[in-house]
Every structure is written in C-alpha cells, then in structure tokens.
Amino acid sequence: MIEAKEINFAYRRGIPVLFDINCKIEDGEFVALLGHNGSGKTTLSRLFMALDHPRSGQILVDGEDIINYEPADLADKVGYVFQNPDLQILADTVYEEVAYGPRVKKLPEENIKTNVKAALQAMGLKGLEAKYPRILSFGQKRRLGVAAALALNPRMLILDEITNGQDAAEQAAMMEYLKALNEEKGTTIILITHDMNVVRKYARRAIVLTDGRLVFSGTPEELFEGDQPVERWGLRRPVVSELASRLGVSAASCEEFCEEVRKGGAAL
Numbered sequence: 511m512i513e514a515k516e517i518n519f520a521y522r523r524g525i526p527v528l529f530d531i532n533c534k535i536e537d538g539e540f541v542a543l544l545g546h547n548g549s550g551k552t553t554l555s556r557l558f559m560a561l562d563h564p565r566s567g568q569i570l571v572d573g574e575d576i577i578n579y580e581p582a583d584l585a586d587k588v589g590y591v592f593q594n595p596d597l598q599i600l601a602d603t604v605y606e607e608v609a610y611g612p613r614v615k616k617l618p619e620e621n622i623k624t625n626v627k628a629a630l631q632a633m634g635l636k637g638l639e640a641k642y643p644r645i646l647s648f649g650q651k652r653r654l655g656v657a658a659a660l661a662l663n664p665r666m667l668i669l670d671e672i673t674n675g676q677d678a679a680e681q682a683a684m685m686e687y688l689k690a691l692n693e694e695k696g697t698t699i700i701l702i703t704h705d706m707n708v709v710r711k712y713a714r715r716a717i718v719l720t721d722g723r724l725v726f727s728g729t730p731e732e733l734f735e736g737d738q739p740v741e742r743w744g745l746r747r748p749v750v751s752e753l754a755s756r757l758g759v760s761a762a763s764c765e766e767f768c769e770e771v772r773k774g775g776a777a778l
C-alpha cells in the first residue's frame with residue numbers, strides 16, 4: 511500500500527510542482543495516473559519510489575514513512591520503469607541488464623536465470639539476450655525496462671509511459687501481460703499514460719492531476735462517462751466513451767461491439 515499525505519514538492523529551482531496531494535493506493539489495484547504534460551505525474555511517482563522526497567507531507571509505503579529511504583530500500587516492493595528507457599540501461603547485454611537487479615539483491619544464480627528468462631519471454635525479448643541494449647529499438651528498450659523491473663518480482667510496478675513507441679500488437683501484448691500479473695499475482699500497477707483507450711480498457715481507477723493538484727479519483731467510467739468534461743483537465747475521451755455518447759447508448763454496449771470488431775481482425 512502506498513499513501514501520499516498532504517504532499518507538497520518543489521525541485522531545486524524552488525517552484526512548487528505538487529500541492530497538498532492526498533491519495534492511497536491499496537495492494538492489488540490497477541491505477542492510471544493521468545494529467546496534461548507537466549501536471550506532476552512523473553514527479554509524484556518519483557516520490558513513491560524515494561527517488562525524491564517531499565518538502566512537506568509524508569509518503570507511506572506499507573504504513574512506513576519513506577522520508578529516509580533510497581530507491582534501493584524499496585527494490586523488493588516497488589519496481590519503476592522510467593519514461594526515457596535510455597536512463598535505465600546499466601549493462602552491456604540484454605541478459606545482464608535484466609539480471610542486474612536480481613544480482614544486486616544477491617539472488618542465487620539459478621533463480622536469476624529463471625527470473626530473467628521469464629521476464630524476457632514475457633516482454634517478447636527472447637533471443638536478444640546477447641545484444642547490446644543501446645542498439646535495440648525504442649520499443650524494445652521500453653520492454654527491456656519492464657523486463658528488468660519484472661525480474662525482481664516487485665509487489666508494485668510504476669510504469670511511466672511504457673506504451674509509447676510500441677506498435678498496436680506489442681502494446682496489446684504488454685497490457686494483457688500486466689493485466690494477468692495484476693489479476694493472478696495481485697501485483698499493484700500504477701500506469702502513467704496519455705493513452706485514454708488503454709486507461710478505459712485496463713485501469714480500475716484513474717487519478718487525475720492538473721497543475722500539481724489532484725482533481726479526480728474514481729473509476730475510468732466515472733471519469734469518461736460522468737458529468738465533468740475531461741477536456742478541461744487536458745484529457746481526451748477514449749473512443750468507446752466518445753462513440754457511446756454520440757450514439758446515445760451505454761459505453762458497455764459499445765465496448766462489446768468494439769471487442770467483436772477487434773476479434774474480427776479490424777483495427778479500431
């Protein structure tokens with residue numbers, strides 16, 4: 511469980527970027543963290559990971575204030591995948607990149623092998639073990655970042671814009687994997703994204719930030735099919751919600767129809 515209590519934060523230049531943030535993310539949730547560019551999503555997630563610390567307020571992980579923690583102290587609990595995958599690459603081969611975390615954790619070599627193999631398989635990177643990570647495509651680097659986080663079996667994953675640079679099939683495969691991880695293993699997922707179709711389809715809760723303030727917390731249905739126009743927070747409605755509103759039918763029936771069309775092989 512992660513809880514933000516009355517969080518205020520400013521970077522070194524001193525301009526405040528987060529104001530009085532209160533939110534609680536329970537174990538096993540699948541949450542989308544949304545907001546316009548510069549609204550504070552990455553900043554808040556960096557606080558969750560102890561990459562930065564609040565100027566005032568508290569971040570509690572499993573009830574404990576993490577003010578004196580470093581990211582390594584949370585490695586067992588929270589996996590973080592950066593928005594820019596190049597920032598995360600540490601090793602000279604794809605295999606060693608994914609093995610890096612488990613090695614730091616001093617897992618037995620057999621477990622490292624098993625975890626790395628499973629993570630690479632899950633992210634569609636099997637066969638690339640010996641490659642130099644920096645020559646991978648942008649999408650592959652992103653998936654490598656996710657694989658590296660998965661190899662540590664964290665209870666919670668914070669994923670910053672991971673669907674960017676993926677084609678539709680890669681994106682769907684990645685999201686379906688995360689959905690299964692969430693449903694079957696109970697891994698908490700915090701997904702930062704600008705893709706509202708992904709949010710509508712996969713998230714069970716959406717949290718919206720605007721100019722550093724938390725302005726909404728509720729289900730994607732409440733967000734996109736509720737009374738307030740999400741455009742005022744710099745968001746676009748997902749296709750399903752837009753279609754339902756224009757046709758004057760329920761989003762659930764549109765969703766069913768879209769799913770049938772997708773199964774028929776058409777892009778939507």
Ligand SMILES: Nc1ncnc2c1ncn2[C@@H]1O[C@H](COP(=O)(O)OP(=O)(O)OP(=O)(O)O)[C@@H](O)[C@H]1O
Pocket residue numbers: 521522523527545546547548549550551552553554593
């Ligand atoms: N290292 C930094 N130093 C100073 N200011 C920063 C730094 N990183 C972010 N900011 C500022 O903090 C604010 C919030 O940025 P943040 O990256 O958290 O937003 P975001 O919602 O994740 O944006 P995006 O969707 O574009 O990734 C912005 O005004 C940004 O310019």
